Amino acid sequence: MHMSDGLVNAPTAAVFGLVAAIGLAISASRARSDLDERTAPMAGLVTAFVFAVQMINFPILPGASGHLLGGALVAILVGPWVGSLCIAIVLVVQALLFADGGLTALGTNITNMALVGTFTGFAVAYALRRFTTRSRGALLTVSFVAALINTVAASLAFVFEYAVGGAGGAGLGTVFSLMVGLHVLVGIGEGIITAATVGAVAAVRPDLVYLLRGTRPAVTLRTPGEATR
Incomplete structure (x- = not known):
């Protein structure tokens, strides 16, 4: 998913640098209300986790790679405003220190x-939030769907940018089929x-899951046989 220079x-x-700057500025402003003693440590943990999984990537096109994104994961756990900042920090560090x-x-x-x-993943998860409290399986399914759609949406954004100003030499149809298909x-x-x-x-701390805030689980979210505290 990473684009290289050129x-x-x-x-x-x-243009998209300006879009990114405006988006992050809005996220930083809105994230202040979401950061508390629960969210701040979780934000650090998910940032480190996403950084680790994004370092495992594979080439798709000359100048582009494929890898896990983590947008839905951070959005579900710490919210879209904080989550978008977490992903941005990962991307900045990768670009500056690892030329990724x-x-x-x-x-x-x-x-x-x-x-x-991140915002697509959260929008999908939030739209399906009423199902997440029905059972552990429902929560896992919603998380899976949000992550899948988040990944495809990000790859479509990549294709759109290439369609607007692609300079890599590959045809748009090739970029679309490889980028979206593989993602x-x-x-x-x-x-x-x-x-x-x-x-x-x-299963351990449902209060740490941003998506579940304000909900009342109808059933336990713990795994079967796990002792209830």
């Missing part, structure tokens, strides 16, 4: 993964990891 032309990179994603393409990468991916498969893996992680947190 994959889109300079005007396109500049180009500096001129940082705006497009943040737009795709930190903004489009459907990536999304399945991301859905499984997201569901497992959210389920593990909810």
Whole structure:
């Protein structure tokens, strides 16, 4: 999902750099109300986790790679405003210290993964939130679906940016088929990891799951046979 320098032309990179800056500024302003003694430590943990899983990637096109995104995971656990900042921090560190994603393409990468991916994942999870309290399986299913759709939406944003100002030499049809097709498969893996992680947190501390705030579970979210505290 990472774009490298030169994959889109300079005007396109500049426009989406502005989009990323505005989006992160709004997120930073709104995140203040979400950060508390529960959210802040969780934000640090999920940022470290996403950083680790994003370092495992594979080439898709010259100048583009595929990997897990983590947008739905952070949105479900710490909310979309804090979550988008977590993903953005990961992307900035990767670009500056590991040359994973180009500096001129940082705006497009943040737009795709930190903004489009995170907010799409949260929108899907929030739309299905009423099902999450019915059973542990329902919560896992909602998490899986949100992560899958988040991944595909981010890949579509990548294709849109390439359609606007692609400079990589590959045809738009090739970019679409490879990027979206492979990220459907990536999304399945991301859905499984997201569901497992959210389920593990909810089983121990459901109060730490942002998506579940304000809900009253009709059934326990703990695994069968686990002692109730």
